[in-house]
Structure formats: C-alpha cells, structure tokens
Amino acid sequence: MENVLEVSALTGGYQRSRPVLHGVSFSVKPHEIVGLIGLNGAGKSTTIKHVLGLMEPHDGAVHIKGRTMDEDMEAYRSSLAYIPETPLLYEELTLWEHLELTAMAYGIDEKTFGERAEGLLKEFRMEKMVKWFPSHFSKGMRQKVMIMCAFLVNPDLYVADEPFVGLDPLGIRSFLDHMKEMKEKGCGILMSTHILATAEKYCDRFILLHEGRIVVQGTMEELRTQLDLPDADLDDIYVAVTEEGRHG
Amino acid sequence: MGNVQELWQKRRADYWEMAVRYLRLIANSGFLFTLYLLFIFGSYYYGEFLMWLPEDFPTVWVFIVLFTWLVTRGRVRTFVREADLVYLPPLESRMKPYFRSSILYSWMMETFWLALPLLVLAPLFFHRLSDSGALLLTILVMLSLLKLWNLASGFEEQRFQENSRVTGHTLIRTVLNVSAVTAMFTFQPVWILGGLAVLLAVLYAFYFNRLNRTHAVKWDRLARIEDSTVMTFYRIANSFTDVPRLKMSIRPRRYLNALLQAVPYRQKNTYLYMFSRSFVRSNDYFGIFVRLTLLGALFLYVVTLSWGLWLIGALFIYMTAIQLKTLRGHYKTSQMIDLYPVALRYRDEAHQKLVRVLLSFQVIVFMLFAGAVHNWNDGLIIGAAGFLLAFFYDRLSRKREVRTAGA
Known part of the structure; x- marks a missing residue:
C-alpha cells in the first residue's frame, strides 16, 4: 500500500549553513500511528515543520500521498491536519467560527461540516461553548479546539505535536479513541510526545530522534531486538538511546 | 538586585527607549501632516466658535467636568511587569523609594496632560471666565497639586483586594475633586481653598498613608494597570506603524x-x-x-x-x-x-x-x-x-x- 507520508533523506533546518536534521528517512503508512520521540532539541519540531511544508528541505524530500509541496500546494495541504503543541487560536473568532473557518478552508461542504461539527462538539463536551471567544477558554479547552478542527478536516495524514498537554483525562481518552478510529479508517498519524507510557500503548511504530538523526526506528519488538534489551519498555529504550548518544 | 532605585531608573529608561522609537515613527508618518491641516482649520473655526457660542453656555461646568475627570483619572506608572509577581514581592518592604519615584514621575507626566487641555481651552477661559493670565496659571498649579494628592492616594487605594472597595474610594476621591475643582473655577476665596487643601492633606496622612500597615501591595493589579497603560500607547502607535507586541483585545460586537x-x-x-x-x-x-x-x-x-x-x-x-x-x-x-x-x-x-x-x-x-x-x-x-x-x-x-x- 502506498505510504501516506514519505520522508526521504531529509536534511533541513532554518539555516542552510547549520542544518538541524541530517538525512532523516521514515514513512507513515495508512492504518498506522507512528510515535516521534526524542529529547528537547532533538529535532522533532523541525521534522514536523518540514512535513507541514513550512520549511524547505536543504536536501531530500517530503511526499504526502506521493506528492511534494512544490508539485501541488493545495492538494498537499488538503491531505494533512496539524495539531500544534501550543494551541493557535484566532482571538477574534468564536469556537463555532473556528470550526466553520477550518471547514471552509479545507473545502468541506456545508452539510458534512454541520454533521461532523455536531458530533465532535458532543464528544469533546464543548457544546455549551460554541459562542465563546478563546479568551474564556482554559488551556485544555484551547487544545480541544485544535483537535476538533483537525478531526473536522478528516485528512489522510494527521500530524500531532505533544497533543496531550493541558488536556483533562477525559479529553485525552476522547482524543486517543478518535485517533484509533481514524487509524482504522485508513489514516496515517504522526505524533510527537514525551508521554511515553501512552505512546507505547497507542503507537504501532516509533522513531527515536537524537541530535537530528534517527537512532532507531521500528515496532516495540524491533527496537528491543536492535538494542538488545529484551524486556525493556519505551522508557528504558529512550534512556538507553539518549545515554548512548551522550557517551558516544 | 542591589538598589531598587537603580531598578526604577532602568525600567523608566527601557520604557522611553521603546516609546521614543515609536514616537519617531509617528512623527515621520504622513499622518502628522493631516494633523497640521486639521490644526489650521481648527484654529480658524475656534475663533468663530467662541463668537457663535450662546451667552448662556455653561462654560464653568465644562471646565469643572473636564478637569475633575482629568484629575481623578490616571494611575501611577510603576513599570511593574508580570514577571515581577515572582521576583519583587520578597523585596516589598524595601520598595518604598521605587514607588515614590513612580508617583513623582507620574505627577510630572500628568501635569503635562493637565496643562495641555488647559492651554487649548485658555481662549475660552479668557473669553468667558476671567482675563487674568496669573489666575489661569495659579489654577494650573493648584490642579497639579491636586493631581499629586490623587496619585498618592490612588496608589494606596490599589492595596485593597476587592475591586468594589477600590471603586468606592475612587468615588470618594471624585466627590472631593469635584468640590476642589469647582472652588478653583468659581474663584473661591483663599481660605476655602486652603481649608480644602488642609482637609485633603489630613485625609492622606491619617487614612491613605496608613493603608500600607494592613494591606500589602497588590502586585497583580499593578501589573495589570501598567499593562493596560502600555497597551494604550501601543494601540495609538499601531495606527501609524506595526506594533508586534500589541496584545489583541476583542470586542464581540x-x-x-x-x-x-x-x-x-x-x-x-x-x-x-x-x-x-x-x-x-x-x-x-x-x-x-x-x-x-x-x-x-x-x-x-x-x-x-x-x-x-x-x-x-x-x-x-x-x-x-x-x-x-x-x-x-x-x-x-x-x-x-x-x-x-x-x-x-x-x-x-x-x-x-x-x-x-x-x-x-x-x-x-x-x-x-x-x-x-x-x-x-x-x-x-x-x-x-x-x-x-x-x-x-x-x-x-x-x-x-x-x-x-x-x-
């Protein structure tokens, strides 16, 4: 099956003279949640920015559904939804207007939008706040708005950057359930997080980034074999990999 | 942090460095030209306006309402930032010189904002109330002193936790200000004005000045006041140039x-x-x-x-x-x-x-x-x-x- 996301030999960063990523290659298939894991400053956010098409690769390429951003900007962007680490809301738009605007921008027809919006509002328990402005939202509610906007689009690829921060336990549960549902429908999901226990439970594969390079990637089993740590959980693997990086 | 006085100087300098940068941009923008034009039109029609003004126009009341408002409004510029909520409260007992500088600085600035409208209204004053320039100048000095009292008392007011008590005190000050400003513009004899001054001084010494014994400085309120002052400046500057630090305030309308x-x-x-x-x-x-x-x-x-x-x-x-x-x-x-x-x-x-x-x-x-x-x-x-x-x-x-x- 064709990969939803294909990152091949990507070298990139803000400055050409000082690349942050060095030859990073990985892919996300349909029906798959991939965890992007690494210390602060490992290059997770830079990787995500390249996937979103906000940065140009110095070398290598990023394909979503077989297309690069240059080939067809509108199709590339239509195929992905982004859940940022810090919620990015428009202070002058109500919750409902955030949803409506997102649906408009992604070309979703009005009827489908209405149905999906109703469902999401109910699921994330935000029905009462549809006319509120973001200044009245808590951190968790803001994050829920971002998550609802992403699910509203219903794209082939989801990119989530630390999506759990600030969410209440019920919110985390709704989010994860929804992720699973999308995965079963055939979406690919790339998720960066520090909450390793949750990642271990929900992700199918992992990419461990360290200092701009992929140290190991694969399923839990593959990671254990590669590192020769038969009973390790993701926490142990994470520590082992970063320790190794420090000494090496 | 050795010296709070030094900190204050630095804060003021920082603010003005920023302000001057924006003021220069405003001065260079084409908008100033339109202001000149409006000024020329304005001064021509001002004379006409004075002539046209009916005999029974309540000039005194215009002065009283305007200057009561100008004297009562306005807060002390403390240059307190949000991060200070973490760092400065431990130093509160040593902050007195800092706040004194803030009050004096605000007094200077606010006196300018009193003098400007008084200057603009001077022709009306001379036309309707009195033709004595010395009298106008005396009133300006008295207004400025009243402003100082308001700033000093207003600063102590912010120590109350409840907004309702702050508003209550502001209302009391407003009543006192109305009486004082009325006395000035109706040219009351010196003993009345002097009596009022003594009353205000006593009130400050035995009431406002003692609030600090029972109420600590409310740092978050100071930060909020300061923030809204800076935002007002940014908003004005933003009409002329792009101000990236302008936080948006939303009105649903x-x-x-x-x-x-x-x-x-x-x-x-x-x-x-x-x-x-x-x-x-x-x-x-x-x-x-x-x-x-x-x-x-x-x-x-x-x-x-x-x-x-x-x-x-x-x-x-x-x-x-x-x-x-x-x-x-x-x-x-x-x-x-x-x-x-x-x-x-x-x-x-x-x-x-x-x-x-x-x-x-x-x-x-x-x-x-x-x-x-x-x-x-x-x-x-x-x-x-x-x-x-x-x-x-x-x-x-x-x-x-x-x-x-x-x-």
Missing part, C-alpha cells in the same frame, strides 16, 4: 453578526471570512473606521467652502484607507493560516475587497451628508473623488511599498 453573515460559505471566501471578523472585533479597526466617518461628517457639516468640503472628504477617505491597510498584516504571526490549502493570492484579494466595500460605504455617507447639508453638486464631487480613491488607492500605495522594499 454581536449586533454586527448579521452583517458578517453576508460572507457566503465557500472555500474561496476563507480569508474574507477572517478579515471581516477581525475588522469588526479586534484591534479597534472598527472603532477607528466609525470615528473617522463621524469626524469626517462633522467637518463636512462645519466647513462651508466648496473646495474645503472636497478636501475634507478626500482627506478622511484617504486616512481611513491608510488605517484599513494595516488589516492586511493582521495574520502575519499566525501559523495556522499558512497551512490552509487556499492560494495566497486570495488573501490579498479578500483584503482588497473588504477595504473597497468599507470605503464605498464611507463615500456614500459623506456624499449624502454633504449633499443634504450643503448642496448636491459638492456631494457628487466628493462622491466621485471618493470612489476614485477607494478603488485606486491601493494601487498607488502598493507601488510605493515595492519601491521602499527595493531601496
């Missing part, structure tokens, strides 16, 4: 929601959907638009010369166009908008469309107003010139922008 519904649900309209809502609700684009429209109408009402009408009409439409241009950069810092699968050119098109609709509305208002008040010939000329400006303004300005970018 729900009564305009029906108008916003005019943008149909379509992918192409994504940016128009955003721009129209930002215009109505944020950064006071809407407020400026309404004020310029009303002010323009007022000038069109007062001015009688034909060419003056044309000039005023065009001037206000031009100023509105400049203000609306800043809306284009409204989403510069937003990241989400860059992800939308809608071509970038639609963003500029949407902005242009909105500006044209708004300017056209203003042109029609001016045209009908000038036509109805004066004559329809002038109205039509304003209309024609206005529509030309509304539709070709952005073409002129874009060229200029490209040229500056290339230079």
Whole structure:
C-alpha cells in the first residue's frame, strides 16, 4: 500500500549553513500511528515543520500521498491536519467560527461540516461553548479546539505535536479513541510526545530522534531486538538511546 | 538586585527607549501632516466658535467636568511587569523609594496632560471666565497639586483586594475633586481653598498613608494597570506603524453578526471570512473606521467652502484607507493560516475587497451628508473623488511599498 507520508533523506533546518536534521528517512503508512520521540532539541519540531511544508528541505524530500509541496500546494495541504503543541487560536473568532473557518478552508461542504461539527462538539463536551471567544477558554479547552478542527478536516495524514498537554483525562481518552478510529479508517498519524507510557500503548511504530538523526526506528519488538534489551519498555529504550548518544 | 532605585531608573529608561522609537515613527508618518491641516482649520473655526457660542453656555461646568475627570483619572506608572509577581514581592518592604519615584514621575507626566487641555481651552477661559493670565496659571498649579494628592492616594487605594472597595474610594476621591475643582473655577476665596487643601492633606496622612500597615501591595493589579497603560500607547502607535507586541483585545460586537453573515460559505471566501471578523472585533479597526466617518461628517457639516468640503472628504477617505491597510498584516504571526490549502493570492484579494466595500460605504455617507447639508453638486464631487480613491488607492500605495522594499 502506498505510504501516506514519505520522508526521504531529509536534511533541513532554518539555516542552510547549520542544518538541524541530517538525512532523516521514515514513512507513515495508512492504518498506522507512528510515535516521534526524542529529547528537547532533538529535532522533532523541525521534522514536523518540514512535513507541514513550512520549511524547505536543504536536501531530500517530503511526499504526502506521493506528492511534494512544490508539485501541488493545495492538494498537499488538503491531505494533512496539524495539531500544534501550543494551541493557535484566532482571538477574534468564536469556537463555532473556528470550526466553520477550518471547514471552509479545507473545502468541506456545508452539510458534512454541520454533521461532523455536531458530533465532535458532543464528544469533546464543548457544546455549551460554541459562542465563546478563546479568551474564556482554559488551556485544555484551547487544545480541544485544535483537535476538533483537525478531526473536522478528516485528512489522510494527521500530524500531532505533544497533543496531550493541558488536556483533562477525559479529553485525552476522547482524543486517543478518535485517533484509533481514524487509524482504522485508513489514516496515517504522526505524533510527537514525551508521554511515553501512552505512546507505547497507542503507537504501532516509533522513531527515536537524537541530535537530528534517527537512532532507531521500528515496532516495540524491533527496537528491543536492535538494542538488545529484551524486556525493556519505551522508557528504558529512550534512556538507553539518549545515554548512548551522550557517551558516544 | 542591589538598589531598587537603580531598578526604577532602568525600567523608566527601557520604557522611553521603546516609546521614543515609536514616537519617531509617528512623527515621520504622513499622518502628522493631516494633523497640521486639521490644526489650521481648527484654529480658524475656534475663533468663530467662541463668537457663535450662546451667552448662556455653561462654560464653568465644562471646565469643572473636564478637569475633575482629568484629575481623578490616571494611575501611577510603576513599570511593574508580570514577571515581577515572582521576583519583587520578597523585596516589598524595601520598595518604598521605587514607588515614590513612580508617583513623582507620574505627577510630572500628568501635569503635562493637565496643562495641555488647559492651554487649548485658555481662549475660552479668557473669553468667558476671567482675563487674568496669573489666575489661569495659579489654577494650573493648584490642579497639579491636586493631581499629586490623587496619585498618592490612588496608589494606596490599589492595596485593597476587592475591586468594589477600590471603586468606592475612587468615588470618594471624585466627590472631593469635584468640590476642589469647582472652588478653583468659581474663584473661591483663599481660605476655602486652603481649608480644602488642609482637609485633603489630613485625609492622606491619617487614612491613605496608613493603608500600607494592613494591606500589602497588590502586585497583580499593578501589573495589570501598567499593562493596560502600555497597551494604550501601543494601540495609538499601531495606527501609524506595526506594533508586534500589541496584545489583541476583542470586542464581540454581536449586533454586527448579521452583517458578517453576508460572507457566503465557500472555500474561496476563507480569508474574507477572517478579515471581516477581525475588522469588526479586534484591534479597534472598527472603532477607528466609525470615528473617522463621524469626524469626517462633522467637518463636512462645519466647513462651508466648496473646495474645503472636497478636501475634507478626500482627506478622511484617504486616512481611513491608510488605517484599513494595516488589516492586511493582521495574520502575519499566525501559523495556522499558512497551512490552509487556499492560494495566497486570495488573501490579498479578500483584503482588497473588504477595504473597497468599507470605503464605498464611507463615500456614500459623506456624499449624502454633504449633499443634504450643503448642496448636491459638492456631494457628487466628493462622491466621485471618493470612489476614485477607494478603488485606486491601493494601487498607488502598493507601488510605493515595492519601491521602499527595493531601496
């Protein structure tokens, strides 16, 4: 099956003279949640920015559904939804207007939008706040708005950057359930997080980034074999990999 | 942190460094020219206005209301920042010199803001109340002292936790200020003014000054007051140039929601959907638009010369166009908008469309107003010139922008 996301030999960063990523290659298939894991400053956010098409690769390429951003900007962007680490809301738009605007921008027809919006509002328990402005939202509610906007689009690829921060336990549960549902429908999901226990439970594969390079990637089993740590959980693997990086 | 006095000096210097940068930008902008023009028109009509003013116009009351407001309003500039909530409270007992400097500094600034309107109103004062310049100067000195009392007492007031108690005290000060200002402008004898001064001094020494024994400084309130002062400055500066640090304050203006519904649900309209809502609700684009429209109408009402009408009409439409241009950069810092699968050119098109609709509305208002008040010939000329400006303004300005970018 064709990969939803294909990152091949990507070298990139803000400055050409000082690349942050060095030859990073990985892919996300349909029906798959991939965890992007690494210390602060490992290059997770830079990787995500390249996937979103906000940065140009110095070398290598990023394909979503077989297309690069240059080939067809509108199709590339239509195929992905982004859940940022810090919620990015428009202070002058109500919750409902955030949803409506997102649906408009992604070309979703009005009827489908209405149905999906109703469902999401109910699921994330935000029905009462549809006319509120973001200044009245808590951190968790803001994050829920971002998550609802992403699910509203219903794209082939989801990119989530630390999506759990600030969410209440019920919110985390709704989010994860929804992720699973999308995965079963055939979406690919790339998720960066520090909450390793949750990642271990929900992700199918992992990419461990360290200092701009992929140290190991694969399923839990593959990671254990590669590192020769038969009973390790993701926490142990994470520590082992970063320790190794420090000494090496 | 060795010396709180040093900290205060540094904070003030930081503020002014920032302020001077913006003031220079404002001074260099074309807007100042329009201000000169309004000043010239204004001073001509000021004399006329004084002559026209009916005999029974309550001049004294204008002075009393205006200066009571000016004396009561205004807070102490403390330059306190949000981060200080963490670092400064432990030093509170040693902060006295810091706050004293703040009060004195605010006194200086506020005296200027008292002197300016008094100077502007001086002709009215001489015309109606008294022709003694010494008297006016004495009043200014007394007003300034009253301001000092208000700032010092107002600073102690902020120590109360409950907003209702702060408001209550402000009300008491307002009552005292009304009496004092009335006494000044009705030229009461010295013993009454002196008595009032003693009363205020006693009140400060035995009441306000003692609040600090039972109430600590409310740092978050100080930070909030300071923040809103700085934001006011930013908002003014933002009319002339781009102020990235301006936090947006939102006004829902729900009564305009029906108008916003005019943008149909379509992918192409994504940016128009955003721009129209930002215009109505944020950064006071809407407020400026309404004020310029009303002010323009007022000038069109007062001015009688034909060419003056044309000039005023065009001037206000031009100023509105400049203000609306800043809306284009409204989403510069937003990241989400860059992800939308809608071509970038639609963003500029949407902005242009909105500006044209708004300017056209203003042109029609001016045209009908000038036509109805004066004559329809002038109205039509304003209309024609206005529509030309509304539709070709952005073409002129874009060229200029490209040229500056290339230079």
